Amino acid sequence: MGHGSTIDLSTENRTLGSLSGKLIGFGAVLAAFGLVGTLLLGMLEGAFDEAPAQSHESAASHGQSDPGTAPSAAQQQHPAAQEKHHEVIHGFVTEWSIWHPYLVSVCFFLTVTLGALFFVLTHHVTNAGWSTVVRRIAEGVSRNVVLMALILIPIVTPGPMGQLYKWFQPDPSDEIIAVKASYLDYDWFLVRLGCYFLIWTILAWGYHRSSVAQDQDGDVRRTSRMSSFSPLGVLLFALSITFAAYDLLMSLDAHWFSTIFGVYIFAGSVLSFHALLALLIVWLQANGRLTRAITDDHMQDIGKMMFAFTVFWAYIAFSQYMLLWYANIPEETIWFLRRQSTWMWGFWGWMLIIGRFFVPFLFLMSRHIKRKRLTITIGALWMLAMQWADMYYLVMPQISNGQQFPFKMVDVTIVLGMAGVYIIGLALSLRGHSLIAERDPRMPESLAFENA
Amino acid sequence: MSRDPIFRPWMDQLLKLLGAGAAVTGLYAVLMVYFGLSPKTLSAGYMPQQPVPYSHALHVGELGLDCRYCHTTVESAAFAAVPPTQTCINCHEKIAPTSHKLDPVRNSFVSGLPVQWIKVHDLPDYVYFNHSAHVTRGVSCVECHGRIDQMEEVHQVKPLSMGWCLGCHRNPASHLRPVDRVTDLDWGLDRTEEEKAAQGNEIMKGLGLIDESGLPTTRLTLLTNCSTCHR
Amino acid sequence: MKELLDKLGPILRPEFTGNAESPEIDNTAYSPDNRTPLLTGSDDNTTISDKVCQIVEQKPTIGWWMFFLLSFSVLGLLGVFVPFLIFWGVGTWGVNNPVGWGYAIVNFVFWIGIGHAGTLISAILFLFRQKWRTSINRAAEAMTIFAVICAGLFPGIHVGRAWFAYWMFPIPNQMELWPNFRSPLLWDVFAVGTYFTVSLMFWYMGMMPDLATLRDRAKHPLRKVVYGILAMGWTGSHRHWHVYERAYLLLAALATPLVLSVHSVVSFDFAVSQVAGWHSTIFPPYFVAGAIFSGFAMVMTLLVPARQFFGLKDVITLKHLENMNKIIMLTGMIVGYSYAQEFFIAWYSGVNVEKFAFINRAFGQYAWAYWIMVSCNVLSPQIFWFKKMRTSLVVMFIVSILVNIGMWFERFVIVVTSLANDYTPSAWDYYTPKLTDVAIMLGSFGLFFTLFALFCRFMPFVAMTELRGVLAAATHSTSTAPDDTSGKPAAGS
Amino acid sequence: MEMNTEMLDTPAVETITAEDSVDPKPVLMLAEFETADLLLVAAAQVRDQGFRLWDCHTPYPVHGLDGAMAIRPTLLPWIVLGGGALGFCGGMLMQGWMNAVDYPFLVSGKPFWSIPASIPVGFEMTILFAAIGSFFGMLLLNGLPRLYRPHFRSDRFRRATSDRFFISIDGRDRRFDVESNARLLGELGATAVEVIEE
Structure with missing residues (x-):
């Protein structure tokens, strides 16, 4: 039972060491496989064909929609016309492009990374003791925001922007987009994204650097400083993740709006990071790292956080769905109607309800599940898959108004490739220093932690 | 060191009894409220003493007056009018002109002030009930008022509760009869339930409550709509 | 009131027997490598019992009588105006045609919100192993119960025919009619009813061992009987503790989603509608954060004077208060975040009525109420960025009062502005409360404080049992443990 | 009862008899301990002696007692x-x-x-x-609520809900024996041992 504070960290294998090379190699193979696969399959699936010209559509909308009628009104009055020319009337529906699965993948890894940043910040805000042994891993993951910024760059070039975001080249007759044109403006969008990544990078690298420096000098004032800055950090994080969610995901449908959207992305983000954390710990321990420092008790707490955020995600998702469903206002429900318009998207929604809430809810309830490495691994892999499915659900139904289920093999190969790159980033971020915040003043407390 | 415990061992037995007693009392209270406060108990059987001992059994049952002779508006208005004194005087000018029982009627006729009849079947103000809507669609007087034609003194027979109204509104068939038989309170007493239902279904078809194949129409759902009775 | 108490202190306060009145010790110093003790002073199991029980065992002081009688006389307003309302009907309220929801719903939401801190402290902080909850959870839970009682008053009377309140429940009846389960108002009935029941069970269960302490210390036969019945025969049996602890943990795990759900359901009352300014998807978490915010403020308002009055300064220490201030600040910022999101999305949506609703809030007829709300809820807690302010009793007391005011106005702003200026400009009207509105609101405060005064007087104000556990954990590392099986490490206390 | 020299520290057993009882029989033995640590050691011993109907009484849940008393997880x-x-x-x-x-x-x-x-x-x-x-x-x-427990006859036991720790052995336990049990508990460090008779 009790292991007391008797673990001597110096006897612990606590650097990545040779694993770093293995990790980079594996990441490179995965990335290469993803790249080649994407290219080959993309070629087969026609992903790189000339994208349907935007100008064609806008010209069509010029000709066909009455400039005096607001588009939403037009939808109301002419459901049949809407059915037939949906791409004309909706100012927010796009055609499939390779950038859609790319965006899904970017958002998936970005949310996981931001979850890590939140983990670090929030554990400083609350002066948490139990988590000190795993905080370094979170710090390492959070540094990948820089990598995510690099991966995001192709999307924010004009070509992909035009294919993803209808507001990039709105129909002149689209009055709703015209209202918010000052916000949904390309330059301003780039500035905002720059700010978000700047905030995240400064926070992630700053906390990581201070923490690693403490390994050397053991200065407890570093902990005080990190702790006292963290409330402001959380504030900046909350605002930046909210608006990043609006910019990257909500504005895919530039007509649609939901005040809870930022919280929704946040919930999935923290949830999926805890899953990744559990996976990383299991993998590190399987390779003989930190085998005694991180105990079943810590795993149980990580599992508890997964459980808590599973419920929190369901709560936020239900709040959003319920309020839109009940009020039944067309410009709001269109977002969900689009996601229920074919049986495949309907199935996907149910898969999220059951797979992202009920299954993990029941699965993670038992403490034994949370403490056993095999079961927590299954749970964590499942949660990550569900986070991807969630991002897929946010992005892909925008294509052709949800009338088709646009699954292609590149959806998978892009994620695999990006995972390879992400793993390389992780290896670079985690190597060269200890995997555990060695001289953190709360380390004894964390090592002795018992989950009552 | 000993102390005197404030409770004795036998009190634990009492505690169990008290627990059981509380459960029984709770159930009893619920049942009392449910049955005791039901209109079946509180309202059915209501028989106020009227200023004039008017006998429906005599006038309707024996003499064969039609309901509509006195309650003239019943087919055309929401309210089934209580007859004015003149209606009574039509006959009682000649019949029993000196009876003391009829003093209030004659006084009323002289003074012009109405007889203070006491309303027996009184619905709450938030209920909209239309006599004509029922009578002209084949709901007989007897369905709500019972055998008025046999009553010496009028009293409430049915509970007139919302659940009771709904019983018919949900399943009207067996409560319908040909419109011309509405005021014949003793008509069709020997019909079996199947006959009643068959006859009722034909009438409902005529009213458009069910379609030719016997399936309910939208009109039928209106019978249980809140705003049908609460306007 | 605090200054008054300070002046009159010696006359009004209880005389402390055994251990003298606790001194004010600043234990808020932050040091990463050494967690400062939660409890100042040198209490052990014996003195903890003495300290907490003497509040109940002593004769009531003049100060308590003054507080009680003042609250009770304000409660009298309810006794007058509720019958008046039932007799004359809701026409005696200030509600008018567009503003059909007035003070009744504002007060309902306000009190339900107040009732969220107790269960948060007892359940969520319990799950998060925040041991500082132990000194304050009992009083906060009691406050929750009383606040929910005050809240429950309003749905009961607001329909006018109070004797038909039972129609809210799915009871078989002669109407053969069931409640409409698709209505958020009915969800409220279930949410608030469940919340009250579960909070009551949670509170009572936590009190059982402490009631047993009172029973075993009681001298007066009446006290022996009453506490004997209430303690249910608790003997501190470990076989009982074993089940009890599991039950407490499970109740905490159940109460946590419950506390989130209750104010979410209250927010549904507004947010499922199509009224501009009400229909916003962030309402559920936003309402929950606001509820916790206001609840903590009310706990602060009650505890800052109470710890002085009852000599509990080394049990409810500055560190407890500082932690609560941090939560007030955090939830205040979540509320501020939600205000900001609503404004941004109202503009971003491009929907004219939405835009109007929010501009109207800030600059329309009710701008005064809006800016009271913003300055009290968003600006005033910002002072807690400074540690000196977080640990100043005067500042935190004032801020807690301001937050209470601000959160009341938040509900007022939401309810009234959106209704007063709705989709039909020709119907717009200004809402002015009438005497009955104000009197019933004040009366509900009287009810709340009366119940709280009675609680202080007759129930264990602090969870002695849990404090003993904290003391045991804190002292354990120094004592020589006989074997490995004993206890948790000192960490975290 | 006569004590040998090595048990001089052992407290005398006090018997508490209900006044209204006709044929007093021991129903409960209570042993008082000063600290939780003493109780933990004693409880483990009592467990190992094979008692079944016995219990510990503490003013707060003492961690480690579950193991020391071999309590199985609850339903x-x-x-x-x-x-x-x-x-x-x-x-x-x-x-x-x-x-x-x-x-x-x-x-x-x-x-x-x-x-x-x-x-x-x-x-x-x-x-x-x-x-x-x-x-x-x-x-x-837990078999609650109860109004009466034999424990409540002991004045010492008042402190079980405040600052003392007790072990109780039920009279129905098959190993219940006033003398030997009292000796055992005394050796384990009990400051007082009482027998409740009804």
């Missing part, structure tokens, strides 16, 4: 789970039956039976019944 979580399942199914069925079967009526264009609108009440019923299961399950499993 309570299953009662709570059952309560929750009953509440959820009951809540959902209630709404479906009342609003969609027994008296279906159309409100604001919502389906008679709609899952989103049923979730709040279904959820609350789940929590309510699970919580009731937890609270009353605890009382049931």
Whole structure:
């Protein structure tokens, strides 16, 4: 039972060491496989064909929609016309492009990374003791925001922007987009994204650097400083993740709006990071790292956080769905109607309800599940898959108004490739220093932690 | 060191009894409220003493007056009018002109002030009930008022509760009869339930409550709509 | 009131027997490598019992009588105006045609919100192993119960025919009619009813061992009987503790989603509608954060004077208060975040009525109420960025009062502005409360404080049992443990 | 009783007899300990002696006693789970039956039976019944409420809810024996041993 504070960290294998090379190699193979696969399959699936010209559509909308009628009104009055020319009337529906699965993948890894940043910040805000042994891993993951910024760059070039975001080249007759044109403006969008990544990078690298420096000098004032800055950090994080969610995901449908959207992305983000954390710990321990420092008790707490955020995600998702469903206002429900318009998207929604809430809810309830490495691994892999499915659900139904289920093999190969790159980033971020915040003043407390 | 415990061992037995007693009392209270406060108990059987001992059994049952002779508006208005004194005087000018029982009627006729009849079947103000809507669609007087034609003194027979109204509104068939038989309170007493239902279904078809194949129409759902009775 | 108490202190306060009145010790110093003790002073199991029980065992002081009688006389307003309302009907309220929801719903939401801190402290902080909850959870839970009682008053009377309140429940009846389960108002009935029941069970269960302490210390036969019945025969049996602890943990795990759900359901009352300014998807978490915010403020308002009055300064220490201030600040910022999101999305949506609703809030007829709300809820807690302010009793007391005011106005702003200026400009009207509105609101405060005064007087104000556990954990590392099986490490206390 | 020299520290056994009892029989033995640590050691010994009907009484839940007393995990979580399942199914069925079967009526264009609108009440019923299961399950499993316990005859035992720790051995235990048990408990460091007779 009790292991007391008797673990001597110096006897612990606590650097990545040779694993770093293995990790980079594996990441490179995965990335290469993803790249080649994407290219080959993309070629087969026609992903790189000339994208349907935007100008064609806008010209069509010029000709066909009455400039005096607001588009939403037009939808109301002419459901049949809407059915037939949906791409004309909706100012927010796009055609499939390779950038859609790319965006899904970017958002998936970005949310996981931001979850890590939140983990670090929030554990400083609350002066948490139990988590000190795993905080370094979170710090390492959070540094990948820089990598995510690099991966995001192709999307924010004009070509992909035009294919993803209808507001990039709105129909002149689209009055709703015209209202918010000052916000949904390309330059301003780039500035905002720059700010978000700047905030995240400064926070992630700053906390990581201070923490690693403490390994050397053991200065407890570093902990005080990190702790006292963290409330402001959380504030900046909350605002930046909210608006990043609006910019990257909500504005895919530039007509649609939901005040809870930022919280929704946040919930999935923290949830999926805890899953990744559990996976990383299991993998590190399987390779003989930190085998005694991180105990079943810590795993149980990580599992508890997964459980808590599973419920929190369901709560936020239900709040959003319920309020839109009940009020039944067309410009709001269109977002969900689009996601229920074919049986495949309907199935996907149910898969999220059951797979992202009920299954993990029941699965993670038992403490034994949370403490056993095999079961927590299954749970964590499942949660990550569900986070991807969630991002897929946010992005892909925008294509052709949800009338088709646009699954292609590149959806998978892009994620695999990006995972390879992400793993390389992780290896670079985690190597060269200890995997555990060695001289953190709360380390004894964390090592002795018992989950009552 | 000993102390005197404030409770004795036998009190634990009492505690169990008290627990059981509380459960029984709770159930009893619920049942009392449910049955005791039901209109079946509180309202059915209501028989106020009227200023004039008017006998429906005599006038309707024996003499064969039609309901509509006195309650003239019943087919055309929401309210089934209580007859004015003149209606009574039509006959009682000649019949029993000196009876003391009829003093209030004659006084009323002289003074012009109405007889203070006491309303027996009184619905709450938030209920909209239309006599004509029922009578002209084949709901007989007897369905709500019972055998008025046999009553010496009028009293409430049915509970007139919302659940009771709904019983018919949900399943009207067996409560319908040909419109011309509405005021014949003793008509069709020997019909079996199947006959009643068959006859009722034909009438409902005529009213458009069910379609030719016997399936309910939208009109039928209106019978249980809140705003049908609460306007 | 605090200054008054300070002046009159010696006359009004209880005389402390055994251990003298606790001194004010600043234990808020932050040091990463050494967690400062939660409890100042040198209490052990014996003195903890003495300290907490003497509040109940002593004769009531003049100060308590003054507080009680003042609250009770304000409660009298309810006794007058509720019958008046039932007799004359809701026409005696200030509600008018567009503003059909007035003070009744504002007060309902306000009190339900107040009732969220107790269960948060007892359940969520319990799950998060925040041991500082132990000194304050009992009083906060009691406050929750009383606040929910005050809240429950309003749905009961607001329909006018109070004797038909039972129609809210799915009871078989002669109407053969069931409640409409698709209505958020009915969800409220279930949410608030469940919340009250579960909070009551949670509170009572936590009190059982402490009631047993009172029973075993009681001298007066009446006290022996009453506490004997209430303690249910608790003997501190470990076989009982074993089940009890599991039950407490499970109740905490159940109460946590419950506390989130209750104010979410209250927010549904507004947010499922199509009224501009009400229909916003962030309402559920936003309402929950606001509820916790206001609840903590009310706990602060009650505890800052109470710890002085009852000599509990080394049990409810500055560190407890500082932690609560941090939560007030955090939830205040979540509320501020939600205000900001609503404004941004109202503009971003491009929907004219939405835009109007929010501009109207800030600059329309009710701008005064809006800016009271913003300055009290968003600006005033910002002072807690400074540690000196977080640990100043005067500042935190004032801020807690301001937050209470601000959160009341938040509900007022939401309810009234959106209704007063709705989709039909020709119907717009200004809402002015009438005497009955104000009197019933004040009366509900009287009810709340009366119940709280009675609680202080007759129930264990602090969870002695849990404090003993904290003391045991804190002292354990120094004592020589006989074997490995004993206890948790000192960490975290 | 006569004590040998090595047990001089052992406290004398005090017998408490109910005044109203006709034929007093020992029903309970109480041993008082000063600290939780002493109690933990003593409890482990009593456990190893093979007692069945015995208990520890502490003013707060002492961690480690579960093991020292070999208490098996409680059934309570299953009662709570059952309560929750009953509440959820009951809540959902209630709404479906009342609003969609027994008296279906159309409100604001919502389906008679709609899952989103049923979730709040279904959820609350789940929590309510699970919580009731937890609270009353605890009382049931602990055999509470009780008004009288033989423990309450001991004046020392007042401190069991404040600052003293007790071991009690039930008179019905097959190893119950006043003399030997008192000696055992005395050796384990009890400051006082009492026998309650009824």
